[in-house]
Amino acid sequence: MRGKAFKFGDNISTDHIAPGRLFHLRSNLEEFAKHVLEDADETFATRMQKGDFVVAGNNFGLGSSREHAPQIIKIAGVGAVIAKSFARIFYRNAINIGLLAIECDTDAIDAGDELDVDIEKGVITNITNGAVIQIEPIPPVMRKMLSDGGLVEHIKKHGDFKLND
Amino acid sequence: MGQTLAEKIISNHAGKNVKAGELVIAKVDVCAVQDGTGPLTVQEFKKLGKSKLNNPERTILFIDHASPSPRKELSNTHTVLREFSKEYGAVLSDVGAGVCHQRLVETFVNPGEILVGADSHTCTSGALGAFATGMGSTDIAVAMALGKTWLKVPSTFKIEVTGKFKPGICSKDLMLHLIGMIGADGATYRALEFCGDTIDNMEMSERFTLANMAVEAGAKAGLFVADDKTKAYLKSRGREDKFSSIKPDEDAIYERIIKINAEDIKHTVSCPHTVDNTKTVDELEKVKVDQVFIGTCTNGRIEDLRIVADILKGKKANPDVRLLICPASKDVYLKALDEGLINIFVDANAAILPPGCGPCVGVHAGTLADGEVCLATQNRNFQGRMGNTKGFIYLSSPYVAAYTALRGYISAE
Numbered sequence: 001m002r003g004k005a006f007k008f009g010d011n012i013s014t015d016h017i018a019p020g021r022l023f024h025l026r027s028n029l030e031e032f033a034k035h036v037l038e039d040a041d042e043t044f045a046t047r048m049q050k051g052d053f054v055v056a057g058n059n060f061g062l063g064s065s066r067e068h069a070p071q072i073i074k075i076a077g078v079g080a081v082i083a084k085s086f087a088r089i090f091y092r093n094a095i096n097i098g099l100l101a102i103e104c105d106t107d108a109i110d111a112g113d114e115l116d117v118d119i120e121k122g123v124i125t126n127i128t129n130g131a132v133i134q135i136e137p138i139p140p141v142m143r144k145m146l147s148d149g150g151l152v153e154h155i156k157k158h159g160d161f162k163l164n165d
Numbered sequence: 166m167g168q169t170l171a172e173k174i175i176s177n178h179a180g181k182n183v184k185a186g187e188l189v190i191a192k193v194d195v196c197a198v199q200d201g202t203g204p205l206t207v208q209e210f211k212k213l214g215k216s217k218l219n220n221p222e223r224t225i226l227f228i229d230h231a232s233p234s235p236r237k238e239l240s241n242t243h244t245v246l247r248e249f250s251k252e253y254g255a256v257l258s259d260v261g262a263g264v265c266h267q268r269l270v271e272t273f274v275n276p277g278e279i280l281v282g283a284d285s286h287t288c289t290s291g292a293l294g295a296f297a298t299g300m301g302s303t304d305i306a307v308a309m310a311l312g313k314t315w316l317k318v319p320s321t322f323k324i325e326v327t328g329k330f331k332p333g334i335c336s337k338d339l340m341l342h343l344i345g346m347i348g349a350d351g352a353t354y355r356a357l358e359f360c361g362d363t364i365d366n367m368e369m370s371e372r373f374t375l376a377n378m379a380v381e382a383g384a385k386a387g388l389f390v391a392d393d394k395t396k397a398y399l400k401s402r403g404r405e406d407k408f409s410s411i412k413p414d415e416d417a418i419y420e421r422i423i424k425i426n427a428e429d430i431k432h433t434v435s436c437p438h439t440v441d442n443t444k445t446v447d448e449l450e451k452v453k454v455d456q457v458f459i460g461t462c463t464n465g466r467i468e469d470l471r472i473v474a475d476i477l478k479g480k481k482a483n484p485d486v487r488l489l490i491c492p493a494s495k496d497v498y499l500k501a502l503d504e505g506l507i508n509i510f511v512d513a514n515a516a517i518l519p520p521g522c523g524p525c526v527g528v529h530a531g532t533l534a535d536g537e538v539c540l541a542t543q544n545r546n547f548q549g550r551m552g553n554t555k556g557f558i559y560l561s562s563p564y565v566a567a568y569t570a571l572r573g574y575i576s577a578e
Contacts, residue, residue, distance in 0.1 A: 021529030067301035
């Protein structure tokens with residue numbers, strides 16, 4: 001996966017990603033996606049191209065349980081969210097809906113850098129500055145969910161939870 | 166090997182003894198969604214192709230976040246929940262009934278149970294000795310269909326609080342202090358287990374405040390041992406028969422033990438724009454406020470309103486302050502009417518909002534203007550939280566909120 005990095009700081013909340021003042025767009029996610037991360041970076045949604053990456057610091061996605069936050073990041077076409085750490089509910093939601101959320105050190109990534117993300121090898125190569133970043137292994141339960149296409153597809157496929165194999 | 170409270174409750178629902186770090190499938194007792202998350206739950210539930218809910222009597226749909234609805238798009242999503250309730254037999258808690266977390270502890274959740282809710286503050290019910298945690302819409306859709314969910318058993322931070330609070334100090338001050346100490350991600354993935362004589366002596370209303378804000382330290386749950394206070398609370402709500410008490414083992418393994426002396430806690434506020442950006446009131450410069458908001462699942466209970474009424478009685482809010490007061494539920498509202506508290510508030514020039522989330526979610530009622538400052542008793546002060554990224558939100562106890570309304574700047578006297 002290749003794309004450009006859009007850099008954000010620590011503690012990007014679900015209010016930054018999917019603001020409460022746009023509550024009424026929750027029933028129109030395509031429209032909501034045009035405002036994704038608007039309260040952290042007003043121009044992000046218009047500047048990003050499909051496949052680009054959201055790169056952040058610690059505790060990305062803290063706050064509300066609103067699944068609309070990872071949903072509109074996915075619908076906008078973001079290739080993956082790459083952060084030093086994620087808030088628990090956001091991470092779980094991301095995997096449930098099939099949005100790739102990667103944990104790693106993001107200090108060697110600057111805004112506008114070209115990245116190559118290789119999940120199989122577990123590395124991100126920063127093409128712009130040559131840095132090679134190891135990513136935290138994705139937990140098996142998350143791999144399973146992602147490979148099935150998210151939680152709903154997982155349950156439809158197996159008729160029940162089937163996480164331990 | 167001994168077990169923590171979280172490990173014990175989850176073990177009882179997983180059909181085997183579990184320990185921190187294990188991935189388990191656990192039976193779920195209660196499922197909850199609200200109007201912000203519920204419509205997406207309904208959509209995902211329908212994709213699962215199940216013709217009925219696993220346990221309709223204990224599947225609750227709350228209309229509290231944009232309640233009553235300020236615009237047609239939201240009215241239409243309310244209709245989705247009302248129709249789903251009729252079609253599948255789920256319980257509906259409609260406009261005017263109150264905030265989901267307050268309604269859940271009042272009426273729906275019992276000690277020892279597992280509650281999953283599509284709202285991050287679902288952890289509030291942990292004060293009853295239940296394992297209660299917030300998840301997303303899809304997770305709840307699956308729990309509603311199958312009556313179970315997957316969980317990673319959390320490790321636990323034991324929060325041991327001893328001694329007596331100084332006069333006017335509330336459990337909110339303690340919680341803001343704790344979050345300031347460990348950080349907004351200080352307990353991510355962990356359960357918090359509260360204990361110590363301060364907790365033993367604490368009324369349920371104050372325990373709910375602590376459990377409610379566990380997620381503001383990143384925690385999955387905030388847990389308490391159900392005791393005589395819990396029993397008395399359940400009795401007052403007409404379900405004493407649902408009382409049971411699970412205690413952690415003496416030799417339970419805790420990832421971290423944090424000891425706090427209650428006497429050291431001062432009036433504490435969270436400053437913009439993160440909950441862990443805490444200061445004591447005496448450390449603040451004179452912070453002028455435009456709005457004071459008292460209510461929410463954190464501090465909108467009758468005990469909170471009594472604290473506020475004691476301070477406001479016979480006085481007027483500062484003329485430069487808009488004072489908004491929102492009882493957390495219909496039952497809280499009725500009690501406040503009975504006790505004459507609403508008269509005191511209205512006489513002090515407060516605007517009373519209908520039970521619900523009020524301005525906390527930034528959807529309606531009390532949106533801040535550019536550059537305005539609000540002091541609120543809610544649990545979050547993220548940028549944009551109250552509907553405007555150019556607003557500034559401070560968080561405090563109801564005690565500090567009441568004095569701030571009188572003075573026009575953040576004050577505890």
